Amino acid sequence: MALLKNYWQLFGKLREAQGNIAFNKLEAISGDVTDLNLGISEKDRKKLTEEVEIVYHCAATIRFDVHLKQAIIINVRGTKYMLDLAKEMKKLKLFVHVSTAYCHLQEKVLYEKSYPPPADPNIMIKLAEWLNEDIIGSIQDKVLGNYPNTYAYTKALGEGLVDQEIGKLPVTILRPSVGKYIIYLFRKHPILLLNYRLTS
Template sequence: MARHARARLSAGYAARRMSETRKKATAGTYFLTGYPGFIGKRLVEHIAREDPKAHIYALVQPKNFKEAQQHAARVKGARVELLTGDVVDMHLGLSGEEYQRLCERVTDIFHLAAVAQLGVAKETAWRVNVDGTRNMLELARDCGNLARFNYFSTCYVSGDRVGVIAEDELDRGQAFRNAYEETKFQAERLVQRAGATLPITVFRPSSVVGDSRTGEIDRFEGPYYLGILLVTSPLVVPLPLPGNGVAPLNVVPVDFVVEAVWRLSKDPRAQGNTFHLVDPNPMSARRVYELIAEKSNKKLPRFNLSARAADVMLRLPLLEKLARPQRAAISYVNHLAIYNCHNTLELLDGTGVRCPPLSSYLDQLVAYVREQYRKRREGSDEDDPLDSGIAQDAEGR
C-alpha cells in the first residue's frame, strides 16, 4: 500500500483511542517483534505451550523469513502467523488489512526487536531502538483490546551510574558508554511516558547468556563471553582479566528471562512497573573468571591488565578475529553497578521461577561455547582456541 494511503489509515486508527474502544479480551492474541531472534524464538515456544489455543503474530524482516518459517513450523501448541515487516517502517511495513487485523485482535504485545550490538553506529541504533519503539507504541494505542504492552529494555540504561540502581529509576543524569545504552534509554523514556494511557510493563534484563540446561546461545558477545575468550585463548597462558575484577558480573540464562517475562506479563500487579531480570546474588567478575579457568584446566595469571592494555591485547592477530565483538564489553567487567530486583523477587515469589546461580549452569555454557568455537575452527590451520581439558571434563560428567 502506498505511503499516502497508509497515512489515511493511521489517522483513522488514531481517532479510536484506547480508552474509547477497550474491550475485555476473551482469548490470547499475541504480537511479537524480534522474531526469530534468540529470545524471541524461545518466547514464542513458551507462549505456544502455555496458551495452546492462542494466536501468535510474529513480525519478521524479509531477510529472516525463511528461518522464521522453519522455526514456526516446529512450534507446538498455539498457531504462529508470520507477518513480513520492520519496526522502523510506517505501520511496521504491514498492509492496511494486516495492520487493522492486529488493531482489532491483539491482546498482548511483546516488543523485543532492537539493535543490541555494543559497537553499533548511533544512527542505526536510534532508528531501530527509538523510532521502532515509537512505531510500536502507535500500534499499541490503536489496539482496542490491548491488555499489556511488554517492553524489553536493558539494565544498562543506567549507563555509567555506579552503586545500587533501583527498578523505578531511569533518568538520573547518567552518561552512556555506547549507542546501545543511550538509544535503549531514550526508547524506555518513550514507553514510560506512554504508561499514562497504556498498560505497560518494562523488563530490564542484564547480560542474557545461554540456556541453563543446554548452554545454547546464538551470539557470543558481552562480558561473560569475554571471560570465556580470555581463559580459552590460543595462547599457552590465559590472558589476565581486565582490571581487578571486583565488580559483580551479572548474567541471566535465557530460559529464566522467558519464564519470568511470561509470568509477569500475566500478573495484573506488574502493569505500570519495571523489572530488573538479574541475578540477585551475582559473583564477581574475578570469581567467574577463576571458575572458567578451572574448567579449562588452566592457571590464572597473578597480575591484572588495565582496560586499555586488555583492548590492545585483544587486537593481537591470534585473538582479533575472535575478540572483535567482545572488546566493547571490557568496560562492563569493572563497572560497580548493583541492580536491585525487589519488584521481580516480590511478584515471582511462590511461582517457582527464579534466576539460578551462575555456578549451577556454568559447565553447560562453557561446553557449548567450546563446541561452537571448535566447529568454527575445523579445517583451519590455527590452533583450537579452547583447551582439550574442557572436553574431558564435560565428558566425565
C-alpha cells in the first residue's frame, strides 16, 4: 500500500471525485516481467484470472541503450507472458498494450493500424533465451537493421505479438508519443479507473 501512496498525484482527481472507494479496489501484486510467467504467485495469478476485466500492459524498458537480449526479455517476452495471462482471464473485456509512436520509424505517417514486426517475435524470444549476451551482441547491429535502438525494435516486436491475438482477445495498442501521456490520460479521464479491476 505504501507504493500506491506515491501515486496520489496521478490519481488525485479520481480520489477527489470518488474518495477512497476507487482506491479500495486497488491491490498491489508482486511480479516481474523478466521472470518466468511474470513471477506471480499462484494465489495472485488465480485472483487476476478470476477478477480482472481490463489490463493495461505498461511494463517495459524504455532505455535506448539496453542490450538486445535484455530488451527482448522485458519488452517482448514480458508482453507474451501478459497476453498468456490475459487468455486465462475469465472476465477480460480489454487488453491495452502501451507501445510507442516510435516503433515503426520507417513509416512517414503512423496510422492506427497494425504493421508487420521486423522479425518473428516468438523466434526472437527463443534466441534471447538460448543465446548469451556476447553472441547476441555480436549480431545486434545486423538484427536491428534500420531500427535506431533496441527500444524501438523490441516495441515493434511486442506489437507483433499483440497483433497475433486480434480476433482471439479484446486487444488494442496505444502508441503515445511520450510517457507522460499516460499520466495525462488518467488525469483528464479518471473514469477509466472506475468500475473495473485493473492490472498493469
